Amino acid sequence: MKSFEFTTRRVLLGRLERGDSVLEGLTEFCKTNGIQVGHLEALGVVERGGIGYYDHLRRTFREVRFEEGMEIASLTGNVSRKDGVTFLHCHVVLADREGRCFGGHLLEGNVAFACEFAVTDLEGMAPERSLDESTGLALW
Amino acid sequence: MKSFEFTTRRVLLGRLERGDSVLEGLTEFCKTNGIQVGHLEALGVVERGGIGYYDHLRRTFREVRFEEGMEIASLTGNVSRKDGVTFLHCHVVLADREGRCFGGHLLEGNVAFACEFAVTDLEGMAPERSLDESTGLALW
Amino acid sequence: MKSFEFTTRRVLLGRLERGDSVLEGLTEFCKTNGIQVGHLEALGVVERGGIGYYDHLRRTFREVRFEEGMEIASLTGNVSRKDGVTFLHCHVVLADREGRCFGGHLLEGNVAFACEFAVTDLEGMAPERSLDESTGLALW
Numbered sequence: 406m407k408s409f410e411f412t413t414r415r416v417l418l419g420r421l422e423r424g425d426s427v428l429e430g431l432t433e434f435c436k437t438n439g440i441q442v443g444h445l446e447a448l449g450v451v452e453r454g455g456i457g458y459y460d461h462l463r464r465t466f467r468e469v470r471f472e473e474g475m476e477i478a479s480l481t482g483n484v485s486r487k488d489g490v491t492f493l494h495c496h497v498v499l500a501d502r503e504g505r506c507f508g509g510h511l512l513e514g515n516v517a518f519a520c521e522f523a524v525t526d527l528e529g530m531a532p533e534r535s536l537d538e539s540t541g542l543a544l545w
Numbered sequence: 546m547k548s549f550e551f552t553t554r555r556v557l558l559g560r561l562e563r564g565d566s567v568l569e570g571l572t573e574f575c576k577t578n579g580i581q582v583g584h585l586e587a588l589g590v591v592e593r594g595g596i597g598y599y600d601h602l603r604r605t606f607r608e609v610r611f612e613e614g615m616e617i618a619s620l621t622g623n624v625s626r627k628d629g630v631t632f633l634h635c636h637v638v639l640a641d642r643e644g645r646c647f648g649g650h651l652l653e654g655n656v657a658f659a660c661e662f663a664v665t666d667l668e669g670m671a672p673e674r675s676l677d678e679s680t681g682l683a684l685w
Numbered sequence: 686m687k688s689f690e691f692t693t694r695r696v697l698l699g700r701l702e703r704g705d706s707v708l709e710g711l712t713e714f715c716k717t718n719g720i721q722v723g724h725l726e727a728l729g730v731v732e733r734g735g736i737g738y739y740d741h742l743r744r745t746f747r748e749v750r751f752e753e754g755m756e757i758a759s760l761t762g763n764v765s766r767k768d769g770v771t772f773l774h775c776h777v778v779l780a781d782r783e784g785r786c787f788g789g790h791l792l793e794g795n796v797a798f799a800c801e802f803a804v805t806d807l808e809g810m811a812p813e814r815s816l817d818e819s820t821g822l823a824l825w
């Protein structure tokens with residue numbers, strides 16, 4: 406088990422603009438505000454969305470796309486580094502008009518209609534991700 | 546993209562009483578404890594529940610109600626101001642006895658059987674919500 | 686309504702090892718690191734999983750098990766004390782390869798393939814759980 410210890414520098418509340426990609430928008434927000442390590446939560450509505458499922462036996466990602474408005478019922482993630490740059494790893498639960506939930510890895514292509522977030526900016530050295538042979542994933 | 550910066554004043558863990566409305570109870574908790582801006586998480590069980598889906602094309606809320614016990618599988622939200630008073634915006638994932646999840650905007654009428662929460666009370670000026678013409682929503 | 690007030694001591698980001706039980710691994714992590722009270726979030730993938738539904742009318746837990754890889758789409762919880770030892774109460778949303786979500790109480794037997802977490806370690810006296818007659822649950 407690997408872990409890293411931090412103190413809390415600050416918390417930023419904010420919102421994306423309509424049409425922003427959720428993942429790219431949040432990543433850009435962190436870069437612009439100098440947030441190198443942290444964790445975050447978000448909620449909102451996307452105009453269309455997508456989630457990823459990691460098939461751990463085949464070591465491939467499977468994508469599921471939604472071409473309709475979905476609630477962001479939950480979004481949690483962390484901020485660290487990969488390939489020398491700020492990298493966000495987030496999971497999301499999207500809900501359709503019946504409330505039915507679809508969740509997984511937050512992919513690119515989730516287009517915000519409205520999205521509010523809380524990012525906790527941590528003080529300390531950002532962990533770096535690298536390929537972990539036992540899972541095929543980029544881990545700390 | 547709009548954002549606001551804060552430091553963490555304190556974190557409060559607590560629980561609602563059986564029969565409390567989740568949204569009203571959490572809102573009342575924040576008001577009573579002078580929490581004007583922050584973010585929160587909760588989990589628990591509701592005796593009956595309800596979620597909202599924002600139809601962004603028609604700009605109307607659609608409600609889905611549950612007349613049975615549901616797990617609060619996830620609840621995240623933020624605290625700010627609207628119409629001059631403390632206002633909570635929360636999204637929730639409810640799960641039925643098969644574990645099936647239904648999520649969206651946390652509506653009034655979710656009756657707590659048991660509900661535990663963690664509220665992060667932030668130090669700084671609370672953002673005020675106002676009608677955003679491009680979405681029809683009350684945003685910062 | 687009962688609540689407890691804390692300041693934030695530190696935040697720990699970390700990850701479980703492949704094969705770790707999620708609940709036991711997170712509990713062990715808190716014990717090893719001296720985290721007696723706090724709250725946490727996690728995300729990842731489990732090789733197999735299980736969730737609990739509390740039937741509040743019969744006061745029994747119902748279990749649903751999954752014998753396939755599932756995304757941890759959301760996991761939130763708190764750290765306090767029960768029977769004199771550190772105790773975690775977590776709820777989780779698991780998602781299958783179609784993204785379909787199943788949520789509830791995090792049970793033992795969720796086997797991590799990969800799991801990243803953020804634990805907020807709070808400064809202050811850890812609340813102790815005891816049997817609450819009105820719900821049949823161990824509450825603060």
